[in-house]
Amino acid sequence: MKIPLPPWLLLDDLLKNWLLEDIGRGDRATQGLFNDLTPEGKGQWIAKAEGIVAGLPIAGRVFYHLNPQTQFTPLIVEGEKCENGQAIARIEGKMDSLLMGERVALNIAMHLSGIATSTRLYVDAIGDLPTHFVDTRKTIPGLRILEKYATEVGGGQNHRMGLDDTVMIKDNHIQAAGGITEAVTRIREVIPYPLTIEVETGNMEEVKTAIEQDINIIMLDNMSIAEMTEAVKMIRVSGKNLKIEASGNITLESIRKIAETGVDYISSSAPVTRSKWLDISMKLKNN
Amino acid sequence: MKIPLPPWLLLDDLLKNWLLEDIGRGDRATQGLFNDLTPEGKGQWIAKAEGIVAGLPIAGRVFYHLNPQTQFTPLIVEGEKCENGQAIARIEGKMDSLLMGERVALNIAMHLSGIATSTRLYVDAIGDLPTHFVDTRKTIPGLRILEKYATEVGGGQNHRMGLDDTVMIKDNHIQAAGGITEAVTRIREVIPYPLTIEVETGNMEEVKTAIEQDINIIMLDNMSIAEMTEAVKMIRVSGKNLKIEASGNITLESIRKIAETGVDYISSSAPVTRSKWLDISMKLKNN
Amino acid sequence: MKIPLPPWLLLDDLLKNWLLEDIGRGDRATQGLFNDLTPEGKGQWIAKAEGIVAGLPIAGRVFYHLNPQTQFTPLIVEGEKCENGQAIARIEGKMDSLLMGERVALNIAMHLSGIATSTRLYVDAIGDLPTHFVDTRKTIPGLRILEKYATEVGGGQNHRMGLDDTVMIKDNHIQAAGGITEAVTRIREVIPYPLTIEVETGNMEEVKTAIEQDINIIMLDNMSIAEMTEAVKMIRVSGKNLKIEASGNITLESIRKIAETGVDYISSSAPVTRSKWLDISMKLKNN
């Protein structure tokens, strides 16, 4: 399965700002060296560790913004595993653009590949079960769309993208409204009608109340395996068309047990908050 | 030592964009619940693990952009160690702003605290030696200033902020120029005169050539302890006023040995590329 | 029911751009007259026709951006009916800001009130039936959030806000995918899991196929009353938890008959594409 990239129109200003952040008032070394007689150069991107590659098309677009003539060609499909030492992309173009864009392009690809690599571990741990691994809103500010893209490249599925495309009712909302019923009623009335509502529950009592509402998803938050098993059962027998999500302290050790409770989705921020970058380096030579 | 925050003027648009990224076309749950009768609420930020706290003033400014009346009061000084379970900030204001800003504010503080926490480990490992621990340009695109702020909060020092405030001459520059001497000469001629030049070297031959140039810093890149020891000696005896930086595959295991070679600075991206977020949660109650 | 306003953070840049569009390089008359000795003034907004008022808080925020001291006080609740000649807001502040913001503030309030007024007619026509009146993506470019706010103020409900918060599969998607089943399958795989999918159908055959998919909403597009009646029946007996939306050439004459077929939602762009502004004028006097 190929993961769709967001349209460049959504990303181009972001990418330009990344370059401006690094370049500041000018790349003093590169500009000083090449001036307007900059030679052609070419090179490769080499993975320095095994992992799942994500973000090469984004990296290519970074170079494009410095010089539309730059050729950046991924040698591996997004989501495939690379070996340590493997050439994963070829690059060719004016040396000044290659050097000026190198750090930004690597930074984003290394970070996204790190997320994809970590995601794959969680996904594979439950790969034979019907449960899906999904992400969260714990993302680096400014990188939401791309980190969620990396989740998908890693084999996970996305949860909601922001506060506006799905309603998640949490304990603070419930407390403020004076109860689950009141919260759901008030919110349902003023949201676009196709939106789904998810309610966070922490015990059987809350699960029971949630089942009776006009909602779509029930989250089992930080429950024990036993509680989850019971909650899943209670929800299924209700005959309501409800999806079930487990959340809270998901680890590579615990994820399989949780999946076996029969929940539909397990959400975790671990691939974003606890992964390390995949090491990649750029090797250039002048033509 | 108190680490200076960048002026808000530099950060405000960034922070607003973070909020817009998460809010999208509106926080459907919060707006639906409270409308314009939103109650006052208050709460605390609780650390869920031991670590070094960084970014609380940034988090506070995030809430400010939703409602300038929100009071966000850090209970711990940037750079101090928090315990698991410790209250690290107090917050008070309109419930809608508290809920709408929660995720973004936590995301940045958790990420920056993770960097500071990791940095502190490296810094402490060589705390009794004169060598300084410094960061790199491997930063998440869009967060350069703040991640480098977290480095300082963690006890490290910053390396250059971008391509424009210091010149770093790498192998590709040298190759393109036809030698270290040519590269330094051409670049020195067209840069602001107060800028310093650093040259990357990989062996004794290059160190020797570098010493003879009009430069300020020599980087020993990926050298063995033996090589570094020799290089430091060669540079010191030259009598040139040169700073020495070691770089490449720095780990908590190797850093002390490297510092003992007598280099002035050890640079590493590990706190950014291999750290995990410090877990923090926000506990709210309605007034 | 009070309709929640979007957070100002989402609107402020838009509102400032509106003012800049009108002011250009300066309000030559007002600046020339008052300079920095501008007197206080006050006045009223008077409705010049009967209608449903929407957008007064937005108008007030327009004046705020010229001068935060300006007091703009709505005298009528959003969504209430005003009479011709009724004072609907009071304004007080520096004369230059009042005059400089007048046109922009009136333009938006008159336009939004026009939409709310028209929406109310459609809503009232089916007010005793369980069917909901909803809007569409036919909105003036740049005003999506506000025109949808006006729909709600008028008593309607919103359909999706954009291409990202709900999936609508149309004939071109189906044709490109090679069938409804293929289209739904491919799309379901790569979207955030809480998103709902709506499929557009034009005849019984398509309705039948749609029922069998993993979708949430079926749109009956431009069907006759007889067809719609049959389609609603077929969908209800399927026992699938599906919402039904009717669309296409909805008029004040036809809407009741369509609602009586038992569809859940009737969507129409008429209040946006075929309404006229509600006339409002501002009467000022110097203090």
Add this chain to the structure above:
Amino acid sequence: MKIPLPPWLLLDDLLKNWLLEDIGRGDRATQGLFNDLTPEGKGQWIAKAEGIVAGLPIAGRVFYHLNPQTQFTPLIVEGEKCENGQAIARIEGKMDSLLMGERVALNIAMHLSGIATSTRLYVDAIGDLPTHFVDTRKTIPGLRILEKYATEVGGGQNHRMGLDDTVMIKDNHIQAAGGITEAVTRIREVIPYPLTIEVETGNMEEVKTAIEQDINIIMLDNMSIAEMTEAVKMIRVSGKNLKIEASGNITLESIRKIAETGVDYISSSAPVTRSKWLDISMKLKNN
């Protein structure tokens, strides 16, 4: 007569923002379907009603921003009348760009064509008289330039574009200054010398005073036909080189009578505030 389009430099950011408003975090249906294997498609824009077409070049530019390879070819000249069912444009390009830009492109063209269609009615009503039909500053915020373009396409002429290119002295200015003479004097002193000044008058007394000022245009605001006739006469006999504009409650019924009083210009916002969109649809097929 061909109406000049504004340079794209003035419109491009606006058009991109329109697309971003609709696309949000991505076109989930289109991206999910086509990914990077998107097929070529082509189609037509079909008018669904008789009217005056305006905005096709703008619509074409919308598609351009999604994919510069898209070919959008108007089949009718801006300002010409289309029949119901007539193909007014041909489009060819990648299916994803066609589907992603469809709504925004249609929205603007339908709205502008609605304005042009309505304008033409007013213009034709006085087509054999020397009086010109002109627009006002009552425009949808953000669309000033384009709605005024549509006025011209419909056969009308533009009044001032904003607060800075012409001075319009209204009753509030006059009251604040303490009289017409004071207002004109103070303003004339500090405006660019080529700017014209228009004074709003509501009775013969004001007309008389206005004639004596250093101004260029006299507006007769909401006067009766008899008053206007008298005012025109008074102004003409003054021998002053003054243009005369009638304004206030212009309708298709009243416009001819007003023109016959001999005024030079009749201004009305009706084509913007009381028109409906011209219905247009896009018919696509995959190649």
Add this chain to the structure above:
Amino acid sequence: MKIPLPPWLLLDDLLKNWLLEDIGRGDRATQGLFNDLTPEGKGQWIAKAEGIVAGLPIAGRVFYHLNPQTQFTPLIVEGEKCENGQAIARIEGKMDSLLMGERVALNIAMHLSGIATSTRLYVDAIGDLPTHFVDTRKTIPGLRILEKYATEVGGGQNHRMGLDDTVMIKDNHIQAAGGITEAVTRIREVIPYPLTIEVETGNMEEVKTAIEQDINIIMLDNMSIAEMTEAVKMIRVSGKNLKIEASGNITLESIRKIAETGVDYISSSAPVTRSKWLDISMKLKNN
């Protein structure tokens, strides 16, 4: 006469960008010194030469954007003459904001005061004659509004602000259209009706043709005193209500002779293109 300032809404983004240009990634000296314990400071702005002061309110607004609490109080009215050594403003606030904004605030005030000072010389040279001194579109890119404000502060009047508020028909337009008559006719047809048209003429033949058009201003470009005298006479006897502007190589030596030909306006870019900054310095002391 007090010169009206543009609304801050028009200038605020510009001013912030100026500060960001200078501050870059942070004011290393000031932030390093004061951190968040910054003391209060106060001081004065001292003129280091005699001249006409312009731009103090702009300078004050620069400091406001760093810290709204900063008090910047002009001690001299815009347009008044200052002596060498005179205190022209008082400033008080946090030391970090004072130091961080100093250079930007001084740069703009010194530049604008330089323009005002130079303008005053030209204005005074013809102060007893009815001819007005006006500026041109030769302005530093990005500073048009402010440099034209400085012209007015110096006692001059503004010519058009840009390409859109007045039509200036030059030789290239005339050549392209095939003659003055054709150019005026084509342009008059598609511009907002209140706009004025100016035609550039270089000899008597062109002046004669220009008189016959539907235009408002005739520019005599680079003519000799004798030619100008003749042209003014020809235009006046035409009885047409035309303004006359002289342009081209205006100097302090030549301006009076030109004014004596009876032209209404003399336009010159000299105060912008050939003036020097008025020297001003900021003297601070810690509280």
Add this chain to the structure above:
Amino acid sequence: MKIPLPPWLLLDDLLKNWLLEDIGRGDRATQGLFNDLTPEGKGQWIAKAEGIVAGLPIAGRVFYHLNPQTQFTPLIVEGEKCENGQAIARIEGKMDSLLMGERVALNIAMHLSGIATSTRLYVDAIGDLPTHFVDTRKTIPGLRILEKYATEVGGGQNHRMGLDDTVMIKDNHIQAAGGITEAVTRIREVIPYPLTIEVETGNMEEVKTAIEQDINIIMLDNMSIAEMTEAVKMIRVSGKNLKIEASGNITLESIRKIAETGVDYISSSAPVTRSKWLDISMKLKNN
């Protein structure tokens, strides 16, 4: 020596804003004349005075943003001397773009050439001495990068680009810190380690103290020739690797004497604050 241009990525938004500033809501003359049938035109840029040309590539990029097909070809290398009457660039393209971009392109090139021309005079005055002529932070807000580029084109060298790439400790910093030693210590601790620190001194006492700090540059501010001579001697004999800069009231008359004191750098804002534009005009003809 060829001076490197900043990457277009750093300048493009600036250049577009310049065009928008001049064009406003449209170039009424040009759009009115040519519409979409605009002919090809070509022409030349002619220097109207002797001077050093700078900014032609920037001017070319201005036209590019109106129409990427425009050909703008410099006929002289940046930094070369042009004669009065010399053709310095050739231009060819659509007439509307040529006319619409003319003023902005000329304004920037004339201003930058004025700076380069003035700079060359200062540089040549000390051309046979080892002292370098450098610029300052006194630049027109918004033009920092480009004015500093012009300095280099004129033969000067740049001083720091902003508050972040070099630390300059001035009297106010020293006073606030309680002495030079305290100021340097506090700042050195929190700045990126490669940054250099310059200390401003006004007398021998301060020079002496400065020599003892961990700094890189000593500025001799407004000293007499005798004092400077003494200070240079004191600094050289210290054996510290310090650069020496002279500053304050540098004129073409005084600069040589100052250079002969042996300072390394002489900084002056004169080419920015006291130069006049180099006169250039554009001569077009239709094809």
